[in-house]
Amino acid sequence: MLRSAFKRVSSSSSSTYLIRRSFGSESSSTPERKVAVLGAAGGIGQPLALLMKLNPLVSKLALYDIASTPGVAADVSHINTRSQVTGYMGEDQLAKALEGSDLVIIPAGVPRKPGMTRDDLFNINAGIVKSLCTAIAKYCPNALVNMISNPVNSTVPIAAEIFKKAGTYYEKKLFGVTTLDVVRAKTFYAGKANVSPAGVNVPVVGGHAGITILPLFSQATPKANLGDEEIKALTKRTQDGGTEVVEAKAGKGSATLSMAYAGAVFADSCLKGLNGVPDIVECSYVQSTITELPFFASKVKLGKNGVEEVLGLGPLSDYEKQGLESLKAELKSSIEKGIKFAKDN
């Protein structure tokens, strides 16, 4: 009997899990699902590989990096859960890593150091994302793609253009992972509202950098009676959450453990959607028509083909309306920068 290391503790789609010592059993009808992690030996990649190994929805786990994957794969493969783990190292093994994948998660690329913006990573990471997406188009064009590599506001448009060039752009299958913004917003709100984080929901919309990260605390549940200044402080802390970690790590990279958690939560929701579980909703940065911007993060319903429905913004407070208007110029220029890079290269 296969054993589950995750137990859903919330009936909502908030995707909260406890890793349990006493594992539950897995249904015999759980489909086979191959998940590939590209950048699997990195700061995010390693704990993400661990968390995906614990996920009973995964039957094959392909760990790819340009270096060090054999060790990571050997290590993770000894964990007694369902998935078969294989490590792939170097470009000549990328095809094998990707073939047959249902879901590809991309945390490959360089992280920030103090004083840098996410956009400062563009020059290196744009090229990495381009080469990985070119291979995805060739070897697993129908896979869902979860883009973690920064700057997400630009790397998702780059991926879309690369897929378009290859004739394999399925807009419902491309996701910018903004779950860490939601994870942070929930944690910080729970602290201020003095409630358990496990029951909190906060949508976060816009993009994934500075002021483009717009948490909608007016829609947070459970409701708390927070004043305007408290909401402003919570908003700023959520927008600066990544920088808070970059500064605390003082040159040793950016968020890895909380990101791996967030990436695992989002991937799990994508797999549930693929498997036909109803009412799976997560915030994600996707192709969108809910504003005039072609890519935008909002609540998204996940289904058998990826995005089933991009949900609207819902009612916004005046403060959030202002935040929405202020973020548009930066997000637009990051999107255009990504599209231009992919067209020119």
Ligand SMILES: NC(=O)C1=CN([C@@H]2O[C@H](COP(=O)(O)OP(=O)(O)OC[C@H]3O[C@@H](n4cnc5c(N)ncnc54)[C@H](O)[C@@H]3O)[C@@H](O)[C@H]2O)C=CC1
């Ligand atoms: N979306 C989000 O919320 C977040 C995104 N990030 C981003 O995730 C990315 C990775 O961060 P870390 O894991 O901390 O960096 P890291 O430097 O620890 O790991 C990156 C890994 O990517 C690998 N890599 C480089 N080029 C590659 C290629 N062509 N193919 C496959 N693998 C390749 C490296 O060998 C390394 O193992 C960064 O761009 C960072 O900014 C980080 C935190 C949150």
Ligand SMILES: O=C([O-])CC(=O)C(=O)O
């Ligand atoms: O801040 C960074 O560079 C990494 C990141 O995207 C985050 O932690 O949200």
